[in-house]
Amino acid sequence: MYADIEIMKELASQLFATRILSSYGGSGGTILKNVLDTIHKLFIYVDPSLLQGKLIIFKLLEGDDCQIDRSQAKHFRNARYLAQHVSTMSNLGTSVVQICANGEILFFHNIECDLSQLYGEAIVYIYHDNKDIFMIRENECIVPNPNPSYASIFATPTFSDLRAALEDYRLRAVRTSHCTIFATAWKKGDPGRMFFQNAPESTIRKSLVHFLDVTFGGNAEVRPEQTVDATHPVDIKVTWMFTNKLALIEIKWLGKSMNEKGSITATYSESRALEGAKQLADYLDANYNEVPMHQTRGYLVVIDGRREGLRRSSKTIKKSDGYWYLDKEIVYDPEYHVIRGDFEEPMRMFAEPVCR
Numbered sequence: 001m002y003a004d005i006e007i008m009k010e011l012a013s014q015l016f017a018t019r020i021l022s023s024y025g026g027s028g029g030t031i032l033k034n035v036l037d038t039i040h041k042l043f044i045y046v047d048p049s050l051l052q053g054k055l056i057i058f059k060l061l062e063g064d065d066c067q068i069d070r071s072q073a074k075h076f077r078n079a080r081y082l083a084q085h086v087s088t089m090s091n092l093g094t095s096v097v098q099i100c101a102n103g104e105i106l107f108f109h110n111i112e113c114d115l116s117q118l119y120g121e122a123i124v125y126i127y128h129d130n131k132d133i134f135m136i137r138e139n140e141c142i143v144p145n146p147n148p149s150y151a152s153i154f155a156t157p158t159f160s161d162l163r164a165a166l167e168d169y170r171l172r173a174v175r176t177s178h179c180t181i182f183a184t185a186w187k188k189g190d191p192g193r194m195f196f197q198n199a200p201e202s203t204i205r206k207s208l209v210h211f212l213d214v215t216f217g218g219n220a221e222v223r224p225e226q227t228v229d230a231t232h233p234v235d236i237k238v239t240w241m242f243t244n245k246l247a248l249i250e251i252k253w254l255g256k257s258m259n260e261k262g263s264i265t266a267t268y269s270e271s272r273a274l275e276g277a278k279q280l281a282d283y284l285d286a287n288y289n290e291v292p293m294h295q296t297r298g299y300l301v302v303i304d305g306r307r308e309g310l311r312r313s314s315k316t317i318k319k320s321d322g323y324w325y326l327d328k329e330i331v332y333d334p335e336y337h338v339i340r341g342d343f344e345e346p347m348r349m350f351a352e353p354v355c356r
Contacts, residue, residue: 255305
């Protein structure tokens with residue numbers, strides 16, 4: 001169940017807004033609205049779940065002059081362009097955003113000054129370690145988050161929601177082939193779920209598209225087989241409404257497939273997953289060249305239907321062979337999810353057999 005983000009924002013704002021008004025008076029309330037507006041606009045283009053450094057956003061109660069050297073600043077009028085710098089620099093330390101009285105936005109990175117001096121003369125918001133924090137004078141006010149799956153109370157969840165949805169798909173749809181669409185990916189007449197049907201790719205893709213479409217409702221557009229440039233079709237592309245965020249999902253299946261005549265048509269081992277990782281990395285590079293202003297994240301989904309000792313003549317399978325690969329994780333080299341900031345850790349989904 002997904003909470004109503006607008007209700008969550010309203011509840012949270014009432015908790016800290018009262019304290020800010022009490023400490024700074026009416027002018028503090030006006031400045032708070034400016035800060036919240038900037039936070040909301042920025043998080044449309046930046047998923048806070050991907051921010052590893054510290055983000056500080058502030059606006060002075062009076063004027064624009066403070067101890068920060070403005071010569072170090074980059075100047076913006078549009079939150080979308082500011083977001084590009086926040087996304088790029090967020091993993092490299094502290095990013096500071098100052099909102100000026102004329103609406104201009106200043107961006108600083110790793111500045112050398114004591115920011116605590118701002119706490120008495122500005123409304124200061126900090127996002128760090130998945131927490132929304134307001135500094136009220138010198139007191140830290142952590143904004144409560146009713147839904148831990150949301151990285152920030154002020155952001156509509158995107159990538160974090162997709163990761164949770166894929167985990168749900170793994171457990172509810174794939175694990176026991178509960179999804180009626182996914183169940184047809186197995187060879188007809190194979191009650192033990194030992195062999196996939198010949199070329200099950202489109203069936204598996206259709207299953208996941210349907211699951212995500214139902215999960216996200218009207219909040220995201222889920223489309224199969226979308227090109228990322230002139231020649232590269234990715235299995236699924238998810239685009240969140242009214243944001244610049246999109247996800248590319250590449251699906252690979254492991255195991256054996258069999259045609260209606262009983263001949264094995266394909267056998268895929270973990271090398272297939274490694275190929276998929278390289279393929280997805282290439283897709284992400286190509287996509288960046290096409291839409292550099294979008295924030296994109298790649299997801300590799302590996303449907304694991306491998307069985308040990310499986311032969312063409314196999315009619316049943318014992319549990320030790322059927323579950324041989326249950327906990328055998330795939331070692332990726334290179335580890336794109338470690339060396340790249342846009343590559344989610346691959347998800348292996350083991351599809352259980354029916355053993356005698």
